Amino acid sequence: GAGVSQSPRYKVAKRGQDVALRCDPISGHVSLFWYQQALGQGPEFLTYFQNEAQLDKSGLPSDRFFAERPEGSVSTLKIQRTQQEDSAVYLCASSPGLALSYEQYFGPGTRLTVT
Amino acid sequence: QKEVEQNSGPLSVPEGAIASLNCTYSDRGSQSFFWYRQYSGKSPELIMFIYSNGDKEDGRFTAQLNKASQYVSLLIRDSQPSDSATYLCAAQRGDSNYQLIWGAGTKLIIKP
Numbered sequence: 203g204a205g206v207s208q209s210p211r212y213k214v215a216k217r218g219q220d221v222a223l224r225c226d227p228i229s230g231h232v233s234l235f236w237y238q239q240a241l242g243q244g245p246e247f248l249t250y251f252q253n254e255a256q257l258d259k260s261g262l263p264s265d266r267f268f269a270e271r272p273e274g275s276v277s278t279l280k281i282q283r284t285q286q287e288d289s290a291v292y293l294c295a296s297s298p299g300l301a302l303s304y305e306q307y308f309g310p311g312t313r314l315t316v317t
Numbered sequence: 318q319k320e321v322e323q324n325s326g327p328l329s330v331p332e333g334a335i336a337s338l339n340c341t342y343s344d345r346g347s348q349s350f351f352w353y354r355q356y357s358g359k360s361p362e363l364i365m366f367i368y369s370n371g372d373k374e375d376g377r378f379t380a381q382l383n384k385a386s387q388y389v390s391l392l393i394r395d396s397q398p399s400d401s402a403t404y405l406c407a408a409q410r411g412d413s414n415y416q417l418i419w420g421a422g423t424k425l426i427i428k429p
Binding site for chain 2: 243246306311
C-alpha cells in the first residue's frame, strides 16, 4: 500500500514568509509525529498526535510553529514568519499504534530553505 | 538534558567484515532502543529495536543492550556496500511512551 507522503518535497521561503507543510500518513494509522532534522543531525521531536488530538507539542521551537490534524488523518505543520534557523528537513512519521512498540513509518520529508 | 551520543564517523569497514556501531544514552528511565538506517537524502527506516538486556539477532544484524552501562550497539555481519548509510540510534524518553531521543548518527562506509 501507499506509504507516508509529504508535500511539498522542497520549499524555499524568504525570511518572514509563512509556510505550510503537509503530511498524508498511512491510512488507519493512529499516531502521527513531526520531526525536524538539521543537516548532519538526528531528528528532533516536534509534536505528536493521537488521532486528531495533539497530545504533545513540547518540541515545537517557538510559538511560530503550529500543527494540526483536524480529522485524524492528514496533518499540516505551519511555520509563521520563517527565520533562517528554521531551515531543515521536516519529517512526518505515522504509526499504527499508540506506543513505541509499533514501528514509525517515515515520509520522504520536506526540505525547507529560508533565505 | 536527555542525550543519545554516537560517534559521527565515518566508520570505514571492508566488504564482508563486521561493522560495529555504538551508542550511549543518559536517560536511565529509557526502556526501548531503536536503530534506524538513513541513506543520504532519504528518510530513516527501522532496522531493529531492543528492550531487554543482552543480544537480539535479526538476519545479519545483532543489537546489544547493556542498561547498567547505558550502552547500545549494532553489529552488522558480512557487511555489504548497500549497508553504507548513516545509522541513527534512538532511545525512548523515560517519561514518555512515544517520544524518542535521537543520536546524530554514525556514517558507515563499506569498502568493496
